[in-house]
Amino acid sequence: MVVSDFDAIVIGAGIQGSYAAYHLSKTSKALLIDQFALPHSRGSSHGQSRIIRKAYSKACYAHMMTECYQQWKQLEAEGNIELFRETGLLVLGEEVDPTFQNMKKTLIDNKVPMATLTSADFSKSFPAVKLPKGVSAILDKTAGILQADRALKTVQDLFRRFGGTIRDGEKVVEIQPGYWVTVTTTLGIYRAKSLVITAGPWTNELLNLVGLQLPLKTRRIIVCYWKEKVPGTYGISKGFPCFIRINSGPTLHDFYGLPSNEYPGLVKVCHHDGNNADPDERDINFHLSSQDVNLLSDFLSKEFPGLDPRPAVIEYCMYTNTPDHDFILDHHPDHGNIIIGAGFSGHGFKFAPVVGKVLSELCFGNKPSYDLSPFKINRFWLKSSL
Ligand SMILES: Cc1cc2nc3c(=O)[nH]c(=O)nc-3n(C[C@H](O)[C@H](O)[C@H](O)COP(=O)(O)OP(=O)(O)OC[C@H]3O[C@@H](n4cnc5c(N)ncnc54)[C@H](O)[C@@H]3O)c2cc1C
The missing domain is CATH 3.30.9.10 (D-Amino Acid Oxidase, subunit A, domain 2)
Structure with a gap:
């Protein structure tokens, strides 16, 4: 079978993976894979509406919201579509x-x-x-409603417009870590220097392929x-x-x-x-x-x-x-070029523009734009060893 090469592969075309792919495609050759034909309603990103708000009890989230609002507005402009309605x-x-x-x-x-x-x-x-x-x-x-289905489609359309490739209806069944990460799906084999896993409720099933389980x-x-x-x-x-x-x-x-x-x-x-x-x-x-x-x-x-x-x-x-309802945005502990975005705990949609951006920064080895310490994997191991 022919192996296709990319700079980065993203597994999971929900809102988080699609936004990560969108950011990656601006500077690199990116592939976005989903197990189901798109659009689908089996994960967490489907439906007509999601709340966006600045009212947050934890400062780390409130801090990200200014940029989230700006980026959703930018997406509306790039896609020439209305996605946000202010309601309070x-x-x-x-x-x-x-x-x-x-x-x-x-x-x-x-x-x-x-x-x-x-x-x-x-x-x-x-x-x-x-x-x-x-x-x-x-x-x-300042709060309001994001039109979820339309937003997801807009991000994926722009990803394609920036040169990105989507393979839907292909389930990832094997991941071979290394300098080149090799991803095998039910239909093909792909290689890239970095891999992002944003598999929503299937995250642990995917992570099992690379020797990791998270408390999800x-x-x-x-x-x-x-x-x-x-x-x-x-x-x-x-x-x-x-x-x-x-x-x-x-x-x-x-x-x-x-x-x-x-x-x-x-x-x-x-x-x-x-x-x-x-x-x-x-x-x-x-x-x-x-x-x-x-x-x-x-x-x-x-x-x-x-x-x-x-x-x-x-x-x-x-x-x-996650046990603390905070996201996971981190490298795989043993494979630095495998990046994980998971555990969005029922409040992640509004953050997708910034989540996608920091996942793409981690992929390129750039300093993330935000302090990611609340989102690190080792918080679980540190707590469980107390
Ligand atoms: C009822 C409900 C209400 C919500 N309300 C809000 C709200 O008001 N505001 C807010 O901000 N957030 C809200 N959220 C949360 C938000 O929708 C989620 O945090 C977000 O959609 C998570 O996206 P995701 O990309 O991580 O996961 P998903 O959308 O589940 O995407 C994961 C993708 O990975 C794919 N995948 C998995 N395994 C494989 C494999 N082996 N091979 C290939 N592909 C694979 C799946 O098919 C799926 O498409 C709500 C969620 C729900 C369920």
């Missing part, structure tokens, strides 16, 4: 909650346009949301859409924002939602967690969803009484969680 984001939580406090602090520290709403302001502005006693609200005015949990997430009793009550055109409902109390259930827009009259509200699941068996054991649906129904009945508490549409997606 309500952060709802108890004033004493550490996550709530830290989000407020990073917004203030970074001088992000925001507002703290008194309960009187809140009831006046959002009469269709009933906040329990003790729950406060802040508004990140793959979680099946149900994505629910709920019908407005009066159409438009929580509508984007009426100025209803995205929201995050933090609940670090004894029940520990965080919820988030987006205004009705993508499916008319339906509001997307999800539980920020799910059940452990193998990505290849995501749609088996449907009954496991019912617990999450019940949690969401209870929450909505109490706090969003303008929604029918029975889901109108249910879709599925995968999270790949």
Whole structure:
């Protein structure tokens, strides 16, 4: 079989791998491989919408957001397409909650346009949301919605336009590390001086081929859409924002939602967690969803009484969680030219432009633009040896 040579190969054409490939293709000959024919809905990057926000409880993420916003804007310009819509984001939580406090602090520290709403302001502005006693609200005015499917396609189209090659419908089955890394798929053999692995929930399956396992949990997430009793009550055109409902109390259930827009009259509200699941068996054991649906129904009945508490549409997606919910952006510990981007823990989409950029910097051996110490693999080994 003929072996094709590239400067860099990226395995996994979700948003992270596609953005890494996009950056690589600006200066080098790059190949992007995916096991499925594109587009597909089996991983973590499909669907119409993702929230983008500057409200973050950890400074390392808040710090990256300025450039993320700039790069998403650049992508819109390069692709001549609209991908972002500003809606604002309500952060709802108890004033004493550490996550709530830290989000407020990073917004203030970074001088992000925001507002703290008194309960009187809140009831006046959002009469269709009933906040329990003790729950406060802040508004990140810069937040909004990224059109996920369109964004992914735009990144891949630009990658091709810059000269990149995509091989989809080819599963990687073997990786031979070395000065030249050799990648064997179900259809071909490719070589490159660097390899990026961005395989989402299949990361450990891929890393098994290069003698590494990371503490990743793959979680099946149900994505629910709920019908407005009066159409438009929580509508984007009426100025209803995205929201995050933090609940670090004894029940520990965080919820988030987006205004009705993508499916008319339906509001997307999800539980920020799910059940452990193998990505290849995501749609088996449907009954496991019912617990999450019940949690969401209870929450909505109490706090969003303008929604029918029975889901109108249910879709599925995968999270790949690390123990601390922070990303992994690092070299393979034994093979410096194999770079890993993984563990995006259900909040990685908005960061893809910067994640792709730092993965491409690691590939070229350049100094990364950001301090990557929170994202290093050795944080797990260091903790487990304590
Ligand atoms: C329901 C839901 C809501 C979310 N909401 C938000 C949000 O509001 N804001 C936000 O910022 N983030 C959000 N996220 C998180 C975000 O979508 C993910 O962090 C991001 O999509 C992860 O992308 P990825 O490229 O790492 O993984 P994936 O999209 O899963 O891509 C991995 C790719 O690797 C390929 N692959 C795997 N193995 C092989 C192989 N052997 N050979 C070839 N190809 C292979 C797969 O086919 C797949 O295409 C959400 C996620 C979900 C599921």
